[in-house]
Amino acid sequence: MTHIRAALQRKACPNCGSGQASEITYSDTQEFRGITLDLDGLRASVCSQCGQRWFSAEQTEANHATMKQAYVAKREQLREKLGLLSGVEIARLREAFGLSQKEASELFGGGPKSFNKYESGEVLQSQAMDKLLRITAFFGDRAIDFLRHGHGREQMANGAAPRNCVENRLSSSAAKPRSQ
Template sequence: MTLITHNDNCPKCASKEIELRSFSDDIEFRGFILDVENLQDLHCKSCGHSWEEKTQVQHNQEMLKIRYAAIRDKERTKQGLLGAAEIENIRNLFDLSQRDAASLFGGGYNAFNKYESGEVLQSFAMDRLLRITRAFGINAIEFLKDVNQNTQFNVTKVNAKFSKIPNYNISKATDQLILTSRMQANESSARYVNDFFPPAFLIDSKKSNSRRISKHES
């Protein structure tokens, strides 16, 4: 426990002998028991009263969110999904705000806020769409913008655009991804990947082990 002199008065006995304490505690949050470190409260040395003011409440909520996000990232790792930091890095790579990314990739208005905070795990379809975008760069972003504008596609033209990408990038993407025809119903951009991305970098469905994509939103 860390004791730091604080200038406020105790709301119970008006004493000025107040300490800002730093401690750890087990907190139940969204079905998990989290061991959260670096929590803070105020403690009166005179009467023993403890309380939190706005500053401590905000600090403790942030510590709880950080710990929760770490636990959720462990679950992502088990399932082979991108971590919160990786999702944020992909978004920043293309200078997209969280709302811009949600509009472009799908998943809902606050999807990327929830993905990056750990509140929601991205689906397998969304995860693969993000990996494709990271591998193929701005061409993928432009493609998805066209998709979201309901553009009629010229397959030859689209294939020509992606043919400019080095083969090692194509191999890198296909080595990481197995796309199936089962996509999340609420993720239109992810479904379009299966329908419209050039077959040059999609794994032959006959060679891939197709499996059911289960919903991971919680």
């Protein structure tokens, strides 16, 4: 481990000690968080004497950024294929209700940093979360109020059918689709 750390910080070859190295740009296919990525523009140092390849701290950082960018692009393609809201659409919906990412996470669930991850493309929202967001967009502030105040819990605790609780709440609010 110390050998690798030292190689990251120096320009000399970690194998033969030669100070004659050049930087190359290359393409590779790698697994990242369970997704196969075709990566272009990766950077490495190569020793002119022995051919050893290593990565400086700067190259490692740049390669990680390239990998993350490719990962996010691949996730967005998957979202589109599955018919899920994009990260930009989720951010717009959240902002339309004046919610911070933290507030949205608390209101809709999914974990403390879920909306940050949905919007950045790091994580795909579940189909259930996607439907909840779409329902909220459709019913507007009434849906936000419903989620904030847990309307229907009391009726369900007293044996009312869940469908009736939701229908009663929405009809008592004179539910109209939110205009976009």
